[in-house]
Amino acid sequence: MSGIVTAGADLFAQALTDQAVPVTRVDWQPPMPGTADDLIAVAADPLRTDANEKAAAAMLAVQATLVDVAPASEVLGLERGQFLHAGPPIEWERASGPLRGALMGAAALEGLVADPEEAAGLFGAGDLSLEPCHHHGTVGPMAGVVSPSMWMFVLEDQASGRRTYCSLNEGLGKVLRYGAYSPDVLERLRWMSSTLGPLLATAVQRVGPVDVTGILAQMLQMGDEAHNRNRAGTLMLLRDLAPALVETAVESGFDAGFNNREVAQALSFIGGNDHFFLNLAMPACKLALDAARDIPGSTMVVAMARNGTDFGIQVSGTGDEWFTGPAQLADGLFLGDYGPEDANPDIGDSAITETAGIGGFAMATAPAIVRFVGGTVPDALATTRRMHEITLTENSRWAIPVLDFAGTPTGIDVTAVCRTGILPQINTGMAGKQAGVGQVGAGLVTPPAEIFPKALAALAQQSATRLPGTERTVAP
Amino acid sequence: MSGIVTAGADLFAQALTDQAVPVTRVDWQPPMPGTADDLIAVAADPLRTDANEKAAAAMLAVQATLVDVAPASEVLGLERGQFLHAGPPIEWERASGPLRGALMGAAALEGLVADPEEAAGLFGAGDLSLEPCHHHGTVGPMAGVVSPSMWMFVLEDQASGRRTYCSLNEGLGKVLRYGAYSPDVLERLRWMSSTLGPLLATAVQRVGPVDVTGILAQMLQMGDEAHNRNRAGTLMLLRDLAPALVETAVESGFDAGFNNREVAQALSFIGGNDHFFLNLAMPACKLALDAARDIPGSTMVVAMARNGTDFGIQVSGTGDEWFTGPAQLADGLFLGDYGPEDANPDIGDSAITETAGIGGFAMATAPAIVRFVGGTVPDALATTRRMHEITLTENSRWAIPVLDFAGTPTGIDVTAVCRTGILPQINTGMAGKQAGVGQVGAGLVTPPAEIFPKALAALAQQSATRLPGTERTVAP
Numbered sequence A, B: 001m002s003g004i005v006t007a008g009a010d011l012f013a014q015a016l017t018d019q020a021v022p023v024t025r026v027d028w029q030p031p032m033p034g035t036a037d038d039l040i041a042v043a044a045d046p047l048r049t050d051a052n053e054k055a056a057a058a059m060l061a062v063q064a065t066l067v068d069v070a071p072a073s074e075v076l077g078l079e080r081g082q083f084l085h086a087g088p089p090i091e092w093e094r095a096s097g098p099l100r101g102a103l104m105g106a107a108a109l110e111g112l113v114a115d116p117e118e119a120a121g122l123f124g125a126g127d128l129s130l131e132p133c134h135h136h137g138t139v140g141p142m143a144g145v146v147s148p149s150m151w152m153f154v155l156e157d158q159a160s161g162r163r164t165y166c167s168l169n170e171g172l173g174k175v176l177r178y179g180a181y182s183p184d185v186l187e188r189l190r191w192m193s194s195t196l197g198p199l200l201a202t203a204v205q206r207v208g209p210v211d212v213t214g215i216l217a218q219m220l221q222m223g224d225e226a227h228n229r230n231r232a233g234t235l236m237l238l239r240d241l242a243p244a245l246v247e248t249a250v251e252s253g254f255d256a257g258f259n260n261r262e263v264a265q266a267l268s269f270i271g272g273n274d275h276f277f278l279n280l281a282m283p284a285c286k287l288a289l290d291a292a293r294d295i296p297g298s299t300m301v302v303a304m305a306r307n308g309t310d311f312g313i314q315v316s317g318t319g320d321e322w323f324t325g326p327a328q329l330a331d332g333l334f335l336g337d338y339g340p341e342d343a344n345p346d347i348g349d350s351a352i353t354e355t356a357g358i359g360g361f362a363m364a365t366a367p368a369i370v371r372f373v374g375g376t377v378p379d380a381l382a383t384t385r386r387m388h389e390i391t392l393t394e395n396s397r398w399a400i401p402v403l404d405f406a407g408t409p410t411g412i413d414v415t416a417v418c419r420t421g422i423l424p425q426i427n428t429g430m431a432g433k434q435a436g437v438g439q440v441g442a443g444l445v446t447p448p449a450e451i452f453p454k455a456l457a458a459l460a461q462q463s464a465t466r467l468p469g470t471e472r473t474v475a476p
Helices: A011-018 A036-043 A048-061 A097-109 A116-124 A183-207 A212-219 A231-250 A260-271 A278-290 A349-355 A359-365 A367-372 A377-390 A414-420 A451-466 B011-018 B036-043 B048-061 B097-109 B116-124 B183-207 B212-219 B231-250 B260-271 B278-290 B349-355 B359-365 B367-372 B377-390 B414-420 B451-466
Strands: A004-007 A023-026 A064-071 A082-085 A129-132 A151-157 A162-167 A301-307 A310-315 A323-326 A331-334 A391-400 A406-412 A426-431 A439-445 B004-007 B023-026 B064-071 B082-085 B129-132 B151-157 B162-167 B301-307 B310-315 B323-326 B331-334 B391-400 B406-412 B426-431 B439-445
Touching (some): A048 A278, A048 A391, A064 A212, A064 A278, A151 A183, A151 A278, A212 A231, A231 A278, A231 B231, A231 B260, A260 B231, A278 A301, A278 A349, A310 A451, A331 A426, A349 A426, A367 A377, A377 A391, A406 A414, B036 B414, B036 B451, B048 B278, B048 B391, B048 B406, B064 B183, B064 B212, B082 B097, B097 B183, B162 B278, B183 B231, B183 B260, B278 B349, B301 B349, B349 B359, B359 B367, B359 B406, B377 B391, B377 B414
Parallel strands (some): A004 A023, A082 A129, B082 B129
Antiparallel strands (some): A064 A151, A310 A323, B064 B151, B151 B162, B310 B323, B331 B439, B391 B406
C-alpha cells in the first residue's frame, strides 16, 4: 500500500499523521461514475431501510455449529461425474489454470481417469458437470473443487435448521485447491477421505455440536482475521476434538477400527496446518449470510466469490443473480522465486469471510497478516476503519480488542460502495496461473469496481416497480 | 485506573487526549525521595554501563526449552519434610493465610499429617523446612508451594546447560496455590502426580525439547501477555504434545501402561485450563534472568517475588540479597461475592514474567486482560509505553504487533525506577486472605516503592568501593 485514505476527521487520521504516514482526508467523494440516478432511485425504495435492517439482523442472529463430517456424495448428493467449483458459474473453456488443475486432479481422485492430464478432454467435451459451490449451500477456498468422495464439514444453524458445507483443508503449498494435482496431492486427499474424515466424524458425533461462531469470536481476540490467518481457531478446534478423537480409538465398539497411530497422525495433520479452521470459518460465514438472502429491497451483499476468471457478487434483494467482472491480481508477497507474472487472478469462495465482516474487514485485529503481505500496522487499523464506511452494521459478537472492542464492520451495502467508491478489502492466497503449480503467494485484492454499479442498476430497476407514479419496468 | 501518566510528547499522548482520557504529560519528575545522592554514586560506577549491557544481552540470549517432567524429589532433591514457597524467605509466624493453607495442604499430600489442619502445629514448631523456590532454581505461582511428590517442568537453556523448574498448573478457583486444601484439591494433586506428570514426561521425551521461548513469541501475537492470560500458549503446548501423548499409549513397550481414557483425561485437563502454560512461561523467564545474575555493577532487577507478606527484589549487581517491603493489595475485580476485604496482599513468583518484560509489561498485546481487571484499551497501551521508561532494552524476539512490532520493554533498571518514580506494573491473581479459601479475584498491582531505594543504596555502596579517591566502605 502506498498511502491511506480516511473518511472524516478522527483519532486515527491524527495518529497516522503523527507517524508520518501519507494521509488523504476525504470528507466526501463523488459516487462511482454513472451511478447517480440509480442511487437516487434505490434511496427512494420504500422497502430499503427495513429490508436492510432485517437482512443485517438475520445475519447476526445465526449461530453456526459443526454438527457432522460426511462425504459430499452423501450430504450434497453429488454423483459420479459431478463437480463443484468456487465463484460464479463458468465453463471449462473460460476456466483459469488453477481451476482446471484442481478439476483434473479431482477427476483422477474419483477414478474417472488414470492420469489427471486425460481429464481435460472430458471436461472440454462437456462430459462432466460443473456447478458453483454456492448453488449447493457450499463454499470452497481457492479453486474450491468438490467431488463426490471428498468429506465435508456440515454446519448448522440450530434455530433454523439451515445447513452449509465445506471440504476439509489440505494445508498449504502443493495442494488441489491451488491447482496442483501431482500424485502426492492425490495421495493426501485419499488419506483425508479414508482416515481424517471418518475420524473427525466420530469425534464430532461424540463431542456434540462445536460452536464455530463462538470460536470465531475468540479467534478475533487472538490475532486471527479468519481468512489468511486461522492459527488460534485451528488450535481451539484441536483442543475441542482431541479428547474425543482419543476416546473413539479405544472403544471396542468402534467399527472403523482406527488405531492410536492414525489418531496421532490426524492430530499432527490438523496441528501442523494453521489454515485448517478456514474451512469452518467460511461455511459459518455463508450460513450467516444465507439467512439474509432474498429480502426484497435489501441492498446487502450476501456473497462475494471468484472462479479465477470472474469475480461475482450476489445481493439480498436480487436473489440468485450474479453480478460479475474480471477477477483482479492480488498485490502482495510471493513464495520462493515466484513473481507477479506467475500469479493467477483472484480465485475462491473465501471472500465469504469479508462478506460477513471478517478477513480483510477485521484486519485491525491481525496486524501480522498485513505485515506478511507487505503493509504496516496503521494500514491494518485503517482498513477496518474504512470498511465501516461501506457496511450496514457492526457485529458486536465479533469484537476487535485494539479498537476498544468495536464490532467488525459487517454487511456490505451496494449503495454505500457506489456512493463512496470504497471497495471491499479482501485478504487472499495467490494460486499459480498454470494448472499444477499450486500456491505462489498471498496478498490483498479488491473486487472489480464495475460489479457494484451493475448490482445497483438491478436494485434500481426493482425499486422502480415499487415507487408510486413510476412506470413499472417489470410486469405486475 | 483513574488516569494515565505519559512521559514525553508522543503519538500515544495525543491519541489519548483525542479520546478524552485524562492525561498528565510528564517530561520530567523528581527522583524518589532520598535517592539523589545514591543515584549520583551509582551513575559514577565505572562498571555500570558495560555491566548492564552484559546483563541484558545474557538475558536475551537464553533459549528456554522444556526438556523433562519429573518429581521434585528427583530433580530438586527435595526430601520428606522439605517445602519450597514463593517470594523472599519467610517463617511460618509471618506467613499469610494462603501460604499457610498451601503448606498445610502440601503436608497432607506428602502424608505428614492425615488432616491439613494438623500441619499448622508442625510448621509452627519448626519441624518442617521452608525455603524460597528461587533458592532452588524454581518459581511457583501464588503460594508457590512445592513438595517432594509434585511433578515439575524442567526447562533448560541448551547453550549453557542452565536449568529452572516449576510445578504443573492445577487450574483456577479452589486450588492449592491459592491456599485451598480441601479433599478435592488434594485429590487433583494426586492425579497430577500419578497420571498427568508421567504422561507429560513420556510425551516430552518422545517429542524432544519444546521451544518455550518460541511459543512465548507466538503467544504475544495472539493476545496473551503470559501472566494473567496464557490461552494461546496452552493451546500451542497441547498441539505440540498431543500426538506424542497418543502415541505413547499405544506402544506395547510403554511401561506405565496408560490407556486412552487417561490420555483423553490429560488432554481435557490441559485444554480446559487456559493458565496451564503459565507454569512454563515463569521458569522460561527465570532461566533468562538467571543468566543475568551476579554481574558486578549491573543495576538490573533479576527477580521480583512475593510471599504474601513481603515483596522482594534481587538485583544482578548485589547477588542473592533480597530487598523487601510490604506486599500490596491488588486493584481489580473480584469473583462472585468476594470483595477487597477478602483479598490477601500480593503473592507469588509469577512477577518473574514482568521482570523479564512480559505480563504487565506486555499489556498492550492483551487488552482483554486490562478490560477484565477494570481498565481500558488505552490503559493497556499506555502501560507498555510507560514500562519503556524504566527498562534497559527491548526484547525484539517478543514483539507487540499493535505497537508496530516493537519489542517488549525488558530489564528493569533500579536507577531508572528511582529516577522516575515509575513502578513496575504487575498483573496478578488475588488469593483469599484466609487459608483454605482459594482465588477471590484478579487485578493490577505494583511493588512497594521503598524496595528500589533500598537496592539503590546497596548498589551505591558497592559503587563507592570502585571509585578512585573514594573511601572504601568494604574491606579490600
